[in-house]
Amino acid sequence: MLEKAYTAKQFEDKIYKKWESHGSFKPSDAKKTFSIAMPPPNATGTLHLGHAIMLAIQDILIRYKRMDGYASLWLPGTDHAAIATQNKVEKVLAEQGISRHDLGRKKFLDEVKKFVANSQSTIRNQIRKMGSSCDWSHERYTLDDGLSEAVLEIFTRMYEDGLIYRGDRIVNWCPRCGSTLADDEVDYKEEKGKLYWLKYGPFSLATTRPETKLGDTAVAVHPKDKRYKKMIGKKYMIPGVLGDFEIVVVADEAVDPEFGSGAIKVTPAHSFTDFDIAKRHGVPLKKIIDEEGRMMKNCGKYAGMTTLECRKAILEDMDKMGLLEKTEDYNHQLSVCYRCGTSVEPLTSKQWFIDVNKKIKRLGGKTLKEKSIEVVKDGSVKILPNRFNKTYYHWMENLRDWCVSRQIWWGHRIPVYYCEDCNEMMVSVQAPKKCTKCHKSNLRQDEDTLDTWFSSGLWTFSTLGWPKQTEDLKRFHPTSVMETGYDILFFWVARMILMTTYALNEIPFKTVYLHGLVRTKTGEKMSKSKPETCIDPLDMIQKYGADALRLSLVIGSSPGNDIRLYEEKIAGYRNFVNKIWNSARFVLMNIEEKDYNANEKDVLNSELSKTDKWILTRLNEVIEDTTKKLEKYALSDAGTEIYDFLWGEFCDWYLEMSKVNKNPKVLSFVLKKILVLLHPFTPFVTEVVWENLNQKNLLINEPWPKKNKDMLFKKEKSEIKIVKDIITNIRALRVESNVDVTRKIKAVIYAGKHEGLMKKKSTIISRMANLGELEILKSGSKLKNALMSVVEDVEIFLPLEGLMDIDKERKRMQKEITEMKNNIDFIEKKLANDGFVNKAPKEVVAKERARREDLIARLEKLRKQLESL
């Protein structure tokens, strides 16, 4: 006997262990396969709702496919998250007054490893709490030996293909992290700044960064700008705070003649635009800001100052020299590091880059960019929702060479070795023992590590054993779905496509499902600084259960759209979970053990009432619909449909009707099918109930149901609809007329052609409408002093002599009649319209006609009743 209410925390851990110990998460050996590489959470901390939603969605997909007979692999893992992790550990050490340099590379890395091991075990535990049916025997970590080998292998190959090169180029530099950042790792923040107008030799020009004047080597103007035409190509000496310096005037399309004076100072070493201009015109670079964000030695008295200090000092000096013309308020976008928020310093530096514009043989003469765009354009990779295609193309088309070297310690060290004796450079997976040129063994490995997205870009295949040609790789790659937040489409999804098409000449996944961000009830971003609206998934699991949390994240959310989450919503789904439990409780109380395994044959061979036929019909329709919806990734729709079926039909009607007349085989059969359908959504409660039905196998391994045509009963479906409508009408009538609900009143039904049906279902009607007496006749004269309603051609009377207010009832009927008339008018207008009758599909017209007939017949009956009152 089940407890009165379901308490999730009493069962969830036990059930999860049961699945694990049965090896239920391991892919079967079926031929058809389905696979998802779980986006690896950063190994830096704990799970948040962003993880919870991804786990819920992916688990639904995996469980569904597993039940549907696919060998399904859901591969879990973690990411070393280079900069994020290093920053975190540095912060912890800083509290003890230690810097990473105090410890040295090796000891510092040991600290990081300890930290990671700890958070990994937290994460594993939390993934389990969500009910995620991932295959732990396949768990991977981006720094595993195998995965590291894949990273070095790709690096080496790309180098050999000429795709990876070392260049002295301008990069985004975070002075706090002490490292480069990729273009998309830079955030922009609106800043109230100033625009300074400088007297600049023969020019007058505006800048937001006067301190960079020390690094200027040119002035650029628009080629068509008449004001400066004569000056193009000439050199000028410009008076400056450190004496005069020379610039050359160049003409470049990048200059906007409308802005400022139409002339811009060019600081090639510290601005992306200027760098490009300088490159186009062969203008020299002059680097003046170092990697700590300080002015370099070549800046005279300003050397050693931070850029901001220097800006202040240089403005004062320029003002004294009369070089500062005016200052205006100016808002602009300040670029900051996405990890730590520090203002990013563009500077030139020797770094490793991936050339995205080089045509290569391996890709049939296409560039990395072109190939990445192609696989989405030709539909090999489908993005859901597909409006993100456009965003993806735009990003890819504008992608610049990807800077992959980072000056941090935590990560995959670049497999490049330099000979200290002859300066030869070697790139190889295995560290070389001797210099290939001078054969001496005085070698030094490059200090830098790789961008964290370099390794995660390989995630779908490095986790399956590549570069070895493993069985897993053959079976499960390309993966079926990549499910992740739309906020990392560029960071990760795009990079996986780029890296995988290069490495394997194969797509990494067939479908990309992008979920939205989880927000508060009022639509704000959840942040830990606002604990009152910031929901911790683990708290919610503790309080309402994982099943309830999963539903609250999945139902009402669609790909690409943000979702609002709040506690009442989760509580609501907890109620639904309890409803599942109680429906099962009722069924268990009404069947015997021999019915637990009733199959389709048993059901069809049993004596089926109209009610049974109706619920079987609906069940099979629901099976068909939800399966279609799941195939379309319409998870929310699928979930809603089963929710409504269980609560609104099975519980509200079928179980209630079973209290009069039950068929234990049908009760058992339908309940079990519902459990199967619900299992991907609410795995825990369904498995617990399943257990109580003494099933030999676990529900997680139960096959997904298919529609059975022998269980579709069209006639009974519409008959039961009439019965339901009659009951609903009687209930409404008595409540509207303030008749005490508990009072067992009498009803008279003139059933017309439905006499047989009514007589068969009279007990059910009596019970569900709480009637004391029910008289069923084929027809008769209108009853006075009675409430009345009509369903199809069935007339219902509630004779309430003495209890009813005739005036009130007249008004009520009058109102109903008026509404009906309006309705009929509306339909008639439509039918009188030739355009409609001729152009609308036949079914639509026929439907309207039938509706009109029905309404007219009912109207007539109501009218007569009104007259007789």
Add this chain to the structure above:
RNA sequence: GGGCGCUUAGCUCAGUUGGCUAGAGCGACUGGUUUACACCCAGUAGGUCAUAGGUUCGACCCCUAUAGCGCCCACCA
């Protein structure tokens, strides 16, 4: 500056390729210890589907403009 999304009942959201003068949950209100469930049951109220045009026999749905909110991208110094 470019691109995208959203605007439906008090709140949170559904509404499939145009065809029930629009649905659910929560909240409100009325009333209920009936063979599971008060985490429940029965019922009621509440919407010119942001605005203005257009296409169509027919628009919440398609098109165009407008407004408000939000997001992404961008080297206007």
